[in-house]
Amino acid sequence: MIKVGILGATGNVGQRFIQQLAGHPWFEITALAASERSAGKPYEQVAKWRLDTDLPEEVRELTVVPTKPEAVDADLVFSALPAEDAIKIEADFAKAGMVVCSNASAHRMEKDVPLVIPEVNPEHLGLIDVQRKKRKWDGAIVTNPNxxxxxxxxxxxxxxxxxxxxxxxxxxxxxxxxxxxxxxxxxxxxxxxxxxxxxxxxxxxxxxxxxxxxxxxxxxxxxxxxxxxxxxxxxxxxxxxxxxxxxxxxxxxxxxxxxxxxxxxxxxxxxxxxxxxxxxxxxxxxxxxxxxxxxxxxxxxxxxxxxxxxxxxxxxxxxxxNTIRGAAGASVLNAELLKKKGYL
Missing domain, CATH: 3.30.360.10 (Dihydrodipicolinate Reductase; domain 2)
Structure with a gap:
């Protein structure tokens, strides 16, 4: 199992990430990151769960951590951050060696960042090699579109x-x-x-x-x-x-x-x-x-x-x-393609 974290885990798309990843055959949720005011508390205490399925048992007691690379125990992170926060935070996680599958718009149009829909342009994941060489990262940022x-x-x-x-x-x-x-x-x-x-x-x-x-x-x-x-x-x-x-x-x-x-x-x-x-x-x-x-x-x-x-x-x-195919589900599908292609 690949250890995954979710950035912006208490928000609307963050909750969809949890829903999509609960019981996933390849990925295990090991970290939920959110704002400083939520950090240090069990997820069920700080998240107002708004989806039409129950909050998965596997994350109820998981302690929320700060949105910092050193606090997140994961190899892969899914980002549901606002664009203004994602621009720096996602880069910090990639520099720290993690692969970031981002739903945010911050990096989508950067020339060395893959913007991917697996059914449409899986070959664009080749930009990861360009990105790592250019930026000297061990990690990477991969985005899904609007x-x-x-x-x-x-x-x-x-x-x-x-x-x-x-x-x-x-x-x-x-x-x-x-x-x-x-x-x-x-x-x-x-x-x-x-x-x-x-x-x-x-x-x-x-x-x-x-x-x-x-x-x-x-x-x-x-x-x-x-x-x-x-x-x-x-x-x-x-x-x-x-x-x-x-x-x-x-x-x-x-x-x-x-x-x-x-x-x-x-x-x-x-x-x-x-x-x-x-x-x-x-x-x-x-x-x-x-x-x-x-x-x-x-x-x-x-x-x-x-x-x-x-x-x-x-x-x-x-x-x-829009929040499954157009957001959380799109990022999860990108991550599955990354594993298939050997990037994870």
């Missing part, structure tokens, strides 16, 4: 063969993406908010890195552009988005559907990987967050309403669980 970016890019991967020219996307994002206290109830009930700070920029830049080509030294970004509009809606979990994909040749809805159905990233040997990365819904009113977010234990992306658009474009809707 939650809405993950949903979209998994569906774009099987469409790359058609020659993507540009992408327009409009998101309807769940309130859990902002954290438990992120959106006041009186702001979102009977309302929607047509702005999520920095979200649109992340979708527009991260997508190009994820779908770019790695030449052994660096990633050359994908040769198209993305235009995003992001909205917060009154849904608990599950990000939904409408996507307009324009291609440089004629593509039919039938070909797109067939590409989705045949998409096989060959990750069945990874414990967190779903049986189907993409699930195609035939109903005219699906996918829906409440109905479809837990498909594949929250790790599958559901698509529907695949139809022809204007000027060689295809329109469709995709949806996935």
């Amino acid at each position: 939650c809405s970016t993950i949903m979209m890019v998994v569906t774009l991967k099987p469409l790359m063969k058609f020659g993507i020219e540009n992408i327009h996307v409009s998101t309807m994002q769940a309130v859990s993406g902002a954290g438990y206290e992120g959106v006041p109830s009186m702001a979102i009930i009977d309302n929607m908010i047509p702005y999520i700070g920095s979200e649109e920029g992340k979708m527009e830049t991260e997508t190009l890195k994820l779908l770019g080509d790695f030449d052994g030294k660096q990633v050359k970004e994908a040769p198209f552009w993305v235009s995003a509009a992001c909205h917060r809606v009154g849904v608990l979990d599950g990000h939904t988005m409408s996507i307009w994909a324009r291609f440089n040749k004629k593509v039919t809805p039938e070909k797109v559907k067939d590409a989705f159905l045949k998409f096989d990233p060959k990750l069945s040997d990874l414990p967190t990987s779903p049986k189907k990365a993409i699930i195609v819904r035939e109903e005219p009113d699906r996918p829906q967050p409440r109905m479809d977010r837990m498909q594949g234990n929250g790790m599958s992306i559901s698509v529907g309403r695949i139809r022809a658009g204007k000027a060689d474009s295809i329109q469709y809707v995709c949806m996935g669980h």
